[in-house]
Amino acid sequence: MDKYAVFGHPIKHSKSPMIHQAFATQCKQQISYEAILSPLDGFKESIKQFFASGGKGANVTLPFKEEAFELANQLTQRAQLAGAVNTLKLLDNGLILGDNTDGAGLVADLKRQDAELDNATLLLLGSGGAARGCIYPLLQAGIKQIVIANRTASKAQTLAQEFAQFGDVVGVGLDSINQQPYSIIVNSTSSSVTGSVPDIPSSVLQSCLLAYDMFYSEQQTSFLQWVGEHNKQTTLVDGMGMLVGQAAEAFVVWRNTKPDIESVIREMKQGV
Template structure:
């Protein structure tokens, strides 16, 4: 069958970007869903995001994913921002609307929730959660975590004032806290009462060791690092050695991409299937 119109164009912008798995993921999504798209990596100069965004949109681009270091700027330059973007202060998914506006969303938290509840099979409703970190990564996921109705969420950070600021921002929206106690604590004052521990810090990259003490872990609790690959290995080994169930953030990567695909195409691909295929490809050295 010959198509007279070219496929819709999407991309991921970042710096660096060569490592990104997003083109592979979205190509599989398109194959599985029958959607006609092309998706590419775009290396953007650190001071050139606005120009790159404009050029892609003028050239017919329909939307883009945004990765470091442009997530904050993506939120600032959008004309319409979802509540998730307003809470996080950052966007990872932009959609160029027919009226010329740009819609910003943040699908990171949705991807995290989907990976934990669907792929790992761990319920968040009624659970006690520890979110370690208070930077952009933590801010991007706290809202969707609260929407799952956990019993308690503790945000812990080495600088407690940052954790308190993040908590206050979310406490200002009572509809997120109908079933949940939301607290900020110092990492040194934590007690072992958590079903799920989520590492939203870059501690593994810095070689600093675990961001919290082993007292927060208990046998069978889920210990989740939002990073994946070698960057997550130290945290995963530490969690496993203390009887917790370790999980890296590769599923979050796939599921947040599935949410972005849904924003653009109105179809949500089978994230679990693509995650299994991606793990197999990585294991095979691809």
């Protein structure tokens, strides 16, 4: 039976084992999948030991995505651009392939919500690893312009410059967001983890058709609650679909089979 796992620290909270076992059952494939707590100073050794013991592939979560990027012998284009890896696959020649499926998971979930991506202007809050992994896939999906807004404007500007060759990407501070219509707003910051909201004016929500928070929880996130209070016409979506979507992309990388995510998302939402 082929072995897979997710590596992180902490890892107890991970839903990846449930998600991938659901995929395997649906696709009638026999796999084992476990969550592995890697020492903060021993990620590479943990991964190498896992592959040496028969592991075929691994998901990587915080705080090891950059280390996974360095570990991989080969990188997909989206992993190269993200500067981080969340999916590893042991190839037949013994080399390790690194991929980043986060952006594809976000795009897939936006499409599930019938979001109009083609020629849309998107406001992306935050400029960390979560944002970086999504910029190229969003541009590839047809987004006309991405405005990255970050507490430190220089970080947003630097990130925007890195992706400028692929499309119209602008970096600004949270306090200097251009007053223009944004049909989609994505929160990639960790604000909802602490129950806070990015310090942005409610006026940016005026034309927002869909607000997306990469965080998910049993209750509505603080960001989505804030959006809903200021624009009752906006569709509010949390990150559960992105989580399942990026896992489905990883399953394709490993098994060359695309599972249906709808039933799995429903199952996960019931168990949050």
